[in-house]
Amino acid sequence: MNKPKLVPLPGGQALPQPTESTTACAASHGCGRNTAPPAKRLRVSGVSHAYALTEILSSIDLEVDAGQVTALVGPSGCGKTTLMHLVAGLMTLREGQIESSFVNPACVFQQPRLLPWKTTLDNIVLGLKATGVARPERHQRAVALATRVGLDADDLDKFPHQLSGGMQSRVALARALVLEPDLLLLDEPFSALDIGLKAELYRLLAEHMAHRDMGALMITHDLMEAVRLSDTILVMAPEPGRIVQRVRLDHPAQARDESFVYHNTAALLEHPTVRQVFGLPAPTAPGTPIQATAIRFDAAVPLATARRGGLQC
Numbered sequence: 385m386n387k388p389k390l391v392p393l394p395g396g397q398a399l400p401q402p403t404e405s406t407t408a409c410a411a412s413h414g415c416g417r418n419t420a421p422p423a424k425r426l427r428v429s430g431v432s433h434a435y436a437l438t439e440i441l442s443s444i445d446l447e448v449d450a451g452q453v454t455a456l457v458g459p460s461g462c463g464k465t466t467l468m469h470l471v472a473g474l475m476t477l478r479e480g481q482i483e484s485s486f487v488n489p490a491c492v493f494q495q496p497r498l499l500p501w502k503t504t505l506d507n508i509v510l511g512l513k514a515t516g517v518a519r520p521e522r523h524q525r526a527v528a529l530a531t532r533v534g535l536d537a538d539d540l541d542k543f544p545h546q547l548s549g550g551m552q553s554r555v556a557l558a559r560a561l562v563l564e565p566d567l568l569l570l571d572e573p574f575s576a577l578d579i580g581l582k583a584e585l586y587r588l589l590a591e592h593m594a595h596r597d598m599g600a601l602m603i604t605h606d607l608m609e610a611v612r613l614s615d616t617i618l619v620m621a622p623e624p625g626r627i628v629q630r631v632r633l634d635h636p637a638q639a640r641d642e643s644f645v646y647h648n649t650a651a652l653l654e655h656p657t658v659r660q661v662f663g664l665p666a667p668t669a670p671g672t673p674i675q676a677t678a679i680r681f682d683a684a685v686p687l688a689t690a691r692r693g694g695l696q697c
């Protein structure tokens with residue numbers, strides 16, 4: 385397979401540029417080169433960040449490939465959102481590199497950030513309008529997606545203050561997915577939703593992953609959600625925020641049933657690094673360790689430098 389072309393994001397401000405992956409070659413002039421588009425990839429290398437003198441992120445390395453979900457988990461305040469904002473180009477990158485060959489990224493942030501003076505429908509179509517999609521088409525796409533995220537027809541004319549927190553989250557997700565992104569940046573998008581809605585939106589996300597070969601970088605506090613959806617889970621420790629454990633899930637996400645999710649979430653929760661990072665006490669009466677069935681733990685980074693109270697290093 386061709387190696388993806390990665391385009392540096394200048395100063396972390398701009399999002400990915402089109403690459404040769406979008407150009408036809410042999411088909412147009414018969415040079416005989418393989419025209420299969422190279423797989424897209426986001427690569428974060430050696431990214432560190434500080435607010436004033438406080439070091440928030442230290443030497444973050446991660447990758448997101450097309451069709452893959454990479455989840456970031458870690459205790460509150462360890463820098464996950466800061467990292468996401470750097471990746472999204474919303475903050476100036478000062479140290480490290482963020483490169484991407486995705487061309488159409490979209491973000492769903494912790495706060496829905498809906499425009500308060502616009503209706504649900506107008507919030508969802510905002511990005512389509514900006515990209516010049518004709519009104520009938522943008523309305524048709526927005527209505528279809530609003531329905532998929534569980535909004536009723538009469539919700540479409542409501543303003544954000546008339547929606548519950550969970551409804552606002554769903555509007556924000558619809559606003560991102562209606563753009564048919566190839567890379568989705570998700571900051572706890574499902575945290576305000578009940579389990580039935582979560583399950584429906586997991587299915588919607590899986591469809592977009594499968595049909596559009598979309599990549600996703602997702603922050604979640606829900607380890608079960610991470611095990612259900614991700615191909616890679618990156619466990620972060622705080623002060624400064626850094627990746628201390630990489631977990632690979634080999635089993636295809638579509639083939640994971642409830643038993644797989646429960647079992648492997650339990651295995652993840654038993655892992656010593658995960659327990660330390662979240663300040664969980666060692667099990668008082670350790671029994672037989674739960675064996676992960678299809679997840680692999682890469683070598684953990686020692687937590688010896690962690691400075692947070694509650695860590696047993």
Ligand SMILES: Nc1ncnc2c1ncn2[C@@H]1O[C@H](COP(=O)(O)OP(=O)(O)OP(=O)(O)O)[C@@H](O)[C@H]1O
Pocket residue numbers: 435440458459460461462463464465466467
């Ligand atoms: N604009 C800012 N100025 C100064 N400090 C900030 C700023 N934004 C975040 N911080 C600090 O940076 C640290 C990391 O915050 P961040 O929101 O990235 O963490 P997080 O892991 O996403 O947390 P949570 O899981 O609670 O959402 C926190 O200590 C926070 O107080």
